[in-house]
Amino acid sequence: QQQVKQSPQSLIVQKGGISIINCAYENTAFDYFPWYQQFPGKGPALLIAIRPDVSEKKEGRFTISFNKSAKQFSLHIMDSQPGDSATYFCAALNSGYALNFGKGTSLLVTP
Amino acid sequence: DTGVSQDPRHKITKRGQNVTFRCDPISEHNRLYWYRQTLGQGPEFLTYFQNEAQLEKSRLLSDRFSAERPKGSFSTLEIQRTEQGDSAMYLCASSLVAPLREQFFGPGTRLTVL
Numbered sequence: 001q002q003q004v005k006q007s008p009q010s011l012i013v014q015k016g017g018i019s020i021i022n023c024a025y026e027n028t029a030f031d032y033f034p035w036y037q038q039f040p041g042k043g044p045a046l047l048i049a050i051r052p053d054v055s056e057k058k059e060g061r062f063t064i065s066f067n068k069s070a071k072q073f074s075l076h077i078m079d080s081q082p083g084d085s086a087t088y089f090c091a092a093l094n095s096g097y098a099l100n101f102g103k104g105t106s107l108l109v110t111p
Numbered sequence: 112d113t114g115v116s117q118d119p120r121h122k123i124t125k126r127g128q129n130v131t132f133r134c135d136p137i138s139e140h141n142r143l144y145w146y147r148q149t150l151g152q153g154p155e156f157l158t159y160f161q162n163e164a165q166l167e168k169s170r171l172l173s174d175r176f177s178a179e180r181p182k183g184s185f186s187t188l189e190i191q192r193t194e195q196g197d198s199a200m201y202l203c204a205s206s207l208v209a210p211l212r213e214q215f216f217g218p219g220t221r222l223t224v225l
Contacts, residue, residue, distance in 0.1 A: 006153075032212055034213065034214075038214075041218075041221070042199035042218055042219070043115075043117075043202055043216035043217050043218045043219045044154065044202070044216045045216070046215060046216075048216070049213065056113050068142055088155045089154075091153070093212060095209070096167075097142070097144070097156075097159050097166070097167060098144075098159070098167070098169070099146075099154070099156065099214060100156075101153025101154050101155070102153055103151070103153055104151070104152070105153055
């Protein structure tokens with residue numbers, strides 16, 4: 001049973017545009033929400049993470065928006081670049097140990 | 112390099128053979144995790160260690176799978192009598208204990224069972 005639902009499955013954005021990936025969860029015990037970037041044949045790399053006591057966190061071109069009441073969070077990539085083309089995973093963690101991942105979004109940024 | 116390392120990066124084996132993978136975590140991290148990732152899916156949790164103690168195992172970890180972390184440093188994951196369904200990327204991650212719970216992943220070991 002998928003505890004974190006991610007959309008869209010794939011996304012094509014022009015260079016310089018904004019990429020937006022959305023995730024939703026049901027388990028209100030989740031209290032840590034990271035985003036990972038994964039290139040083919042590589043392990044996931046931690047991009048940015050947020051806790052539910054804040055509504056937004058920005059690091060460089062990457063921003064997480066968090067809506068606790070709707071149980072949704074999203075990743076915005078500003079000024080998207082071809083080098084951002086990768087698969088992005090949202091995840092959620094409660095006070096335990098196991099990250100619960102979404103199914104991933106394949107992002108292609110065209111020149 | 113102070114990141115998580117895994118060895119080997121690729122492993123091809125025949126059905127029924129045993130395989131063992133190694134993970135070296137970030138040196139000061141006392142938690143170590145194993146995940147499995149199949150094509151087009153996100154990683155799925157298998158098991159984790161705090162120091163040398165294995166504290167949790169997923170129901171995905173059948174009896175053919177065993178993991179160890181004998182001295183609280185590196186870890187090994189062994190799969191006995193491999194099956195074609197075991198073909199996947201096996202990922203290792205490490206972290207500190209809470210409150211800093213960021214999990215950092217290694218490059219993975221790609222297993223292909225023929």
